[in-house]
Amino acid sequence: MRRDFWKKNGLAVTGILCLLIAWQGRAMETVTGQESVVPEQQEARKVALTFDDGPSEYTMELSRGLKERGVQATFFLLGENMEERREMVEQLVKDGHLIGNHSYHHVQLNKLSKEAAKGEIEKTNQLIREWTGEDPLYIRPPYGAWSQELENVVDMIPVFWNVDSLDWKLQNKERVLCCLSGQVEEGDMILMHDGYQSSVDAAFALVDQLQNQGFVFVNVEEMILE
Ligand SMILES: [Zn+2]
Structure with missing residues (x-):
């Protein structure tokens, strides 16, 4: 037995x-x-929140709320939306966020001539440089459209994304959250837009949720240098 x-x-x-x-x-x-x-599961899981197309009338509320939550985000600014909004851009920097370039007129850069593409990028860089004292190093090409040729035209690092919130399309806090829920993993770059109140509300709720799950928000530079 x-x-x-x-x-x-x-x-x-x-x-x-x-x-x-x-x-x-x-x-x-x-x-x-x-x-x-230190057990592996206790290590900080980094994610990056990125906002395109700003600044807008909602950007300051967003910047303040992120700062209150200890979050450094990255804002890819559109030159034409920056005009008349110098204080906003300065405040973004004061609040600890990283500023990147999103072209001047939101154009598909790889469809332009080299000279025109360079002009689009440089015009926005110039505003950022003048207002923040910093030369922007990162560019989010509109529509994610980039080319090897553009790498030779400007000395900048293109930054894409791997999680799309579709916030511009959904324009509803709950639906944006629902779209992102369970999708976010360590190392993700999340694409959002600061041109909508619903995006601001969704961003705050997402940050609260992910911080509770042990995620830490870093800017694009910190994510890339990892
Ligand atoms: Zn855009």
Whole structure:
């Protein structure tokens, strides 16, 4: 009877014993070892929130709310929307956000001549440079349309996205949240737009949700340099 038991369950019992020994060894290590062992699941999971097409009348509320939540986001600004909004751009920087370029007229850059594309990018860079004192390094090409040729035209890093909130289309906080829910993973770049109240509300709710799940928000630069 006993032999039968071991025959049938010997492997399983041995496995459990090994696990117990290993666990005890680990526990001893934790107590006596000098190195602190941080379990993997407790490490910060980084995500980046990016906002295109601004600034707009909703940008300041968004910037303030993100700051209150300790979130640094990246704003890819549109030159034509920046005009007359210098204070907003300055405030974005004060609130700790990173500023990038989204062209001047929201054009598909790879369809333009080299000179025209360069002009679109440079005109917006000039405003950013003049108002913030910083030369922007990152560009989000409208429609994600980029080309190798453009890399040679400007000395900037194109930044795309892998999670699209579709906020411009849905224009509804709950639907945007629903679209993003369960989709976000470590290392994601989330695309949103700061031109809608619903996007601002959805961004705050998303940040609250993801921070509760242990996510940490970083700007695009920090994400890329990782
Ligand atoms: Zn855009």
